[in-house]
Amino acid sequence: MVVLLGILSLVIFSLPVFFMNYVNADLERYNIYSQINYALEDMKIRCASAIKIAQGSFFPPTGGVKSVFEFDGENDIYNITPEDLTDNANYKYFVDDKRDLVLQKTLNGAISKEILVEGKYKPELGFEYTAGDEPNFLTVTIAAINDKSTAGISKIISKAEGLRLWFMDVVR
Numbered sequence: 001m002v003v004l005l006g007i008l009s010l011v012i013f014s015l016p017v018f019f020m021n022y023v024n025a026d027l028e029r030y031n032i033y034s035q036i037n038y039a040l041e042d043m044k045i046r047c048a049s050a051i052k053i054a055q056g057s058f059f060p061p062t063g064g065v066k067s068v069f070e071f072d073g074e075n076d077i078y079n080i081t082p083e084d085l086t087d088n089a090n091y092k093y094f095v096d097d098k099r100d101l102v103l104q105k106t107l108n109g110a111i112s113k114e115i116l117v118e119g120k121y122k123p124e125l126g127f128e129y130t131a132g133d134e135p136n137f138l139t140v141t142i143a144a145i146n147d148k149s150t151a152g153i154s155k156i157i158s159k160a161e162g163l164r165l166w167f168m169d170v171v172r
Contacts, residue, residue, distance in 0.1 A: 047165050068127075098119045102115055136166065
């Protein structure tokens, strides 16, 4: 009877721990998806106003993948003024030394950084041009790792989106 009571107590007390681990893993997964979605939406909005692509961000006609993408575009992405180049900023998407996926913005010599995906998720970033695609179309893939993932659920969370640079060709 004492052994049965001990086993029953163990089951009853371990159930909440198991449940909390599952909930924490699910919340962490949601947080990663939210950050990845935010980063991809930011890229789609800013790339639509690109007016000049940095030399190192061009792709050869044969295609390829880059982990950094840099371009000049509108400072105010909701007020596009193609005739006024004085209100443009330089944007650069990359994974920095702290493993954060970052948007770096340079405006009038002042540099600001915004973390799009936290380094604790070990994000990976890839901009890809596929030979034969339109020269102003890229596929962006962001992958991150959920260290709190429970058994049976993938630790790697990844999402890919198409990016169109309306006025620029990324192929040279």
